[in-house]
Amino acid sequence: MRFDTLIRNGIIVTATDMYAGEVGIVGDKVSAIGAHLPSENTGRIIDAAACYIMPGGIDVHTHLDMPFGGTTSADDFESGTIAAAFGGTTTLIDFAIQYKGQSLRQAFETWMKKAEGKAVADYAFHCIITDLGAAQLEEMGQLVREGVSSFKLFMAYPGVFMLDDATIFRAMSQAAKHGGLICMHAENGGAIDVLVQRALAEGKRAPKYHALTRPTTAEAEATSRAIALAEMAGAPVYIVHLSCNDALEKVREARDRGLPAYAETCPQYLYLSLENFDVPGFEGAKYVFTPPLREKWHQEKLWQGLAQDTLQVVSTDHCPFCFKEQKELGKDDFTKIPNGGPGIEHRLSLVYTGGVHGKRFSPNRFVELVSTAPAKLFGLYPRKGTLAVGSDADIVIFDPNREDVISAKTHHMRVDYSMFEGIHIKGMPKTVLSRGRPVIDGGKFVGRPGAGQFVRRHTYAGV
Numbered sequence: 451m452r453f454d455t456l457i458r459n460g461i462i463v464t465a466t467d468m469y470a471g472e473v474g475i476v477g478d479k480v481s482a483i484g485a486h487l488p489s490e491n492t493g494r495i496i497d498a499a500a501c502y503i504m505p506g507g508i509d510v511h512t513h514l515d516m517p518f519g520g521t522t523s524a525d526d527f528e529s530g531t532i533a534a535a536f537g538g539t540t541t542l543i544d545f546a547i548q549y550k551g552q553s554l555r556q557a558f559e560t561w562m563k564k565a566e567g568k569a570v571a572d573y574a575f576h577c578i579i580t581d582l583g584a585a586q587l588e589e590m591g592q593l594v595r596e597g598v599s600s601f602k603l604f605m606a607y608p609g610v611f612m613l614d615d616a617t618i619f620r621a622m623s624q625a626a627k628h629g630g631l632i633c634m635h636a637e638n639g640g641a642i643d644v645l646v647q648r649a650l651a652e653g654k655r656a657p658k659y660h661a662l663t664r665p666t667t668a669e670a671e672a673t674s675r676a677i678a679l680a681e682m683a684g685a686p687v688y689i690v691h692l693s694c695n696d697a698l699e700k701v702r703e704a705r706d707r708g709l710p711a712y713a714e715t716c717p718q719y720l721y722l723s724l725e726n727f728d729v730p731g732f733e734g735a736k737y738v739f740t741p742p743l744r745e746k747w748h749q750e751k752l753w754q755g756l757a758q759d760t761l762q763v764v765s766t767d768h769c770p771f772c773f774k775e776q777k778e779l780g781k782d783d784f785t786k787i788p789n790g791g792p793g794i795e796h797r798l799s800l801v802y803t804g805g806v807h808g809k810r811f812s813p814n815r816f817v818e819l820v821s822t823a824p825a826k827l828f829g830l831y832p833r834k835g836t837l838a839v840g841s842d843a844d845i846v847i848f849d850p851n852r853e854d855v856i857s858a859k860t861h862h863m864r865v866d867y868s869m870f871e872g873i874h875i876k877g878m879p880k881t882v883l884s885r886g887r888p889v890i891d892g893g894k895f896v897g898r899p900g901a902g903q904f905v906r907r908h909t910y911a912g913v
């Protein structure tokens with residue numbers, strides 16, 4: 451036995467196990483896991499002393515190089531995957547948007563071109579459907595067979611992304627038939643639009659009104675409707691970026707009845723709240739994304755949801771817009787502020803800090819939330835999402851005790867502020883491998899743009 455890379459002295463952590471062990475890598479795969487693997491002629495030995503050896507993070511919700519509201523998200527597939535890798539994320543599932551009148555294939559091909567030659571680690575796509583005629587309905591099955599096995603639908607943003615219930619129901623039925631998974635942006639867009647128009651008419655134009663016109667009830671209603679439509683269609687459903695207890699209760703209720711209903715939340719909903727809008731001038735625009743920030747008490751409910759498996763995944767909804775020139779597009783009108791925030795880099799550290807150091811769950815549950823469950827739900831498992839012989843050698847050497855303070859001055863995202871500025875983290879990646887190649891080592895980027903590959907995902911298999 452001869453390895454290209456041998457990782458020693460660490461503690462292997464998966465979603466189920468935690469033990470002292472060594473990992474041997476040949477080419478881009480894990481080829482052996484053992485206690486005393488032979489080190490003769492090994493290409494590279496990585497010392498993981500006092501660190502965890504865990505599968506690379508999988509972020510299933512990112513928007514790189516995405517046009518929105520007359521501008522484009524600030525990270526492309528190069529800067530975005532580099533920042534992700536710094537934070538221990540080695541696979542992204544981004545969203546390819548089908549605009550009205552287009553085929554789904556056009557969306558897929560457009561986003562494939564955006565990533566090609568740029569991504570430093572692997573990526574896949576969900577397809578956002580905004581226009582579902584007979585032809586696109588047919589295409590759903592083809593896309594699933596080509597590895598785009600999930601679709602995102604919107605119940606918000608009328609006139610732009612929003613679909614009516616009949617279309618959602620058709621899409622869900624078709625997804626169920628072909629083994630696709632529907633991801634749902636669950637907010638009642640119609641009611642929200644009325645609230646927004648009312649606020650504007652009353653001269654309420656500051657950033658905080660973005661949040662105040664999107665009540666938790668609008669999210670809970672849509673979550674419950676999405677689950678009901680999925681139940682009627684015999685389809686699984688995955689609620690994206692769940693932000694509040696009201697919606698969480700709907701998911702819990704469905705899961706208690708045994709329905710295949712799943713949901714993710716994001717670090718911003720675990721760490722930030724409406725109080726973040728108490729900042730001078732227009733600075734609240736830094737926290738304008740959808741769903742919005744909620745009252746602080748929701749945070750603990752979401753942490754509990756993660757601990758109790760009501761929520762299965764933490765993703766980021768990374769959609770960065772610079773404060774200067776991009777967020778400023780909405781200086782006099784909150785409806786013109788590009789919706790989105792940067793977060794791709796700090797997901798693992800934030801979940802570890804609050805989850806494991808915060809004594810809410812175990813290191814195993816941490817790995818499950820940031821890597822294994824996303825892989826299982828989205829057809830990447832066991833190639834990714836775990837450490838096993840034959841798996842891709844996407845590996846993070848994670849130091850559970852290394853500390854830092856998050857700041858835009860030191861982050862690697864191409865954006866001029868951090869939502870988490872000043873937050874203290876404990877638990878950070880030290881070395882990151884993507885399919886056996888070092889991408890981050892000793893605090894430096896050592897990868898190569900274009901080394902990342904498109905990953906064809908399997909169909910939804912049930913979890």
Ligand SMILES: [Zn+2]
Nearest residue numbers: 511513767769
């Ligand atoms: Zn999103």
